[in-house]
Amino acid sequence: MPGVGPKSAQRLALHILKRPEAEVEALAAALIEAKKQVGLCSVCFHLSAEPICEICRSPNRDHTTICVVADSRDVIALEKTREFKGKYHVLGGVISPIDGVGPEQLTITALQRRVSQQQPQEVILAISPSIEGETTTLYIGQLLKPFTKVTRIAFGLPVGGDLEYADEVTLARALEGRRELD
Amino acid sequence: MPGVGPKSAQRLALHILKRPEAEVEALAAALIEAKKQVGLCSVCFHLSAEPICEICRSPNRDHTTICVVADSRDVIALEKTREFKGKYHVLGGVISPIDGVGPEQLTITALQRRVSQQQPQEVILAISPSIEGETTTLYIGQLLKPFTKVTRIAFGLPVGGDLEYADEVTLARALEGRRELD
Numbered sequence: 001m002p003g004v005g006p007k008s009a010q011r012l013a014l015h016i017l018k019r020p021e022a023e024v025e026a027l028a029a030a031l032i033e034a035k036k037q038v039g040l041c042s043v044c045f046h047l048s049a050e051p052i053c054e055i056c057r058s059p060n061r062d063h064t065t066i067c068v069v070a071d072s073r074d075v076i077a078l079e080k081t082r083e084f085k086g087k088y089h090v091l092g093g094v095i096s097p098i099d100g101v102g103p104e105q106l107t108i109t110a111l112q113r114r115v116s117q118q119q120p121q122e123v124i125l126a127i128s129p130s131i132e133g134e135t136t137t138l139y140i141g142q143l144l145k146p147f148t149k150v151t152r153i154a155f156g157l158p159v160g161g162d163l164e165y166a167d168e169v170t171l172a173r174a175l176e177g178r179r180e181l182d
Numbered sequence: 183m184p185g186v187g188p189k190s191a192q193r194l195a196l197h198i199l200k201r202p203e204a205e206v207e208a209l210a211a212a213l214i215e216a217k218k219q220v221g222l223c224s225v226c227f228h229l230s231a232e233p234i235c236e237i238c239r240s241p242n243r244d245h246t247t248i249c250v251v252a253d254s255r256d257v258i259a260l261e262k263t264r265e266f267k268g269k270y271h272v273l274g275g276v277i278s279p280i281d282g283v284g285p286e287q288l289t290i291t292a293l294q295r296r297v298s299q300q301q302p303q304e305v306i307l308a309i310s311p312s313i314e315g316e317t318t319t320l321y322i323g324q325l326l327k328p329f330t331k332v333t334r335i336a337f338g339l340p341v342g343g344d345l346e347y348a349d350e351v352t353l354a355r356a357l358e359g360r361r362e363l364d
């Protein structure tokens with residue numbers, strides 16, 4: 001499990017052994033229940049207990065903008081900002097030939113179908129800027145450009161960061177991505 | 183001295199006491215010499231051993247773009263990217279009323295004079311996005327907009343960073359600053 005090394009694992013195991021039997025059974029049942037209940041939204045592939053997730057069902061969300069992310073974690077991170085009012089599309093990973101992940105292992109075909117059917121005004125690619133992330137961004141960009149406006153999130157100095165501590169590539173991107181002051 | 187706590191200070195002091203006298207004298211002389219020699223460039227206020235610094239004197243640098251930074255450290259950081267070919271202007275700090283630093287304590291008047299005389303095509307504000315940095319950026323932006331195009335560096339996800347680990351303000355800025363994919 002991520003973030004759980006041998007020591008933490010032993011601590012967790014010993015903790016569970018000390019709890020009353022009913023409590024352990026409740027935890028086991030909850031795990032099975034969660035696994036059974038939580039699937040993927042059939043529209044955006046975000047984690048959801050319903051066939052269509054809450055965000056996709058909400059009438060208050062702007063359906064003319066789709067934000068494409070690699071993972072459900074990224075939906076949660078973006079939702080925390082309370083800045084984005086559109087819909088999402090979760091790819092289920094990024095294109096990574098070295099790990100055997102091509103476009104067909106991701107939900108890219110479904111995204112293409114969704115975009116050509118719903119004709120959103122804008123698709124925002126919010127994919128982390130790793131080599132695989134860049135490849136995925138460029139691939140999807142090429143694919144969707146005939147259908148809609150495709151944008152990507154900004155790269156540059158993190159807010160609260162200091163110029164002096166930024167790495168050179170980030171600084172170069174921050175310079176390159178400069179914008180006119182309003 | 184920055185980055186030198188009591189333990190490091192003691193280690194440095196004991197190290198110096200162990201060196202031969204001639205070496206210690208050479209170090210002392212070098213310190214005095216450096217302090218004597220290194221002043222500020224009279225054009226851009228970057229550290230310089232000459233009255234006008236190497237960057238300002240260079241005929242290979244684009245004089246139509248001036249990049250405004252808070253500190254000489256930032257010039258060094260930007261030079262490392264090898265992306266920027268223009269000239270600089272070092273403010274000598276940021277506007278911070280709480281520390282008693284107003285526009286008149288910085289080289290802002292000199293910048294305004296420089297811009298109105300040289301009429302550069304663009305002034306890039308590359309100031310760290312702290313509260314004081316933002317104030318300084320907005321202040322200089324207002325001041326220079328009648329004379330030239332004023333841009334600021336991009337804020338967003340650092341390159342190699344992960345969406346999940348970005349703080350909410352940075353993510354919001356990355357979304358807000360999104361750009362169309364070329």
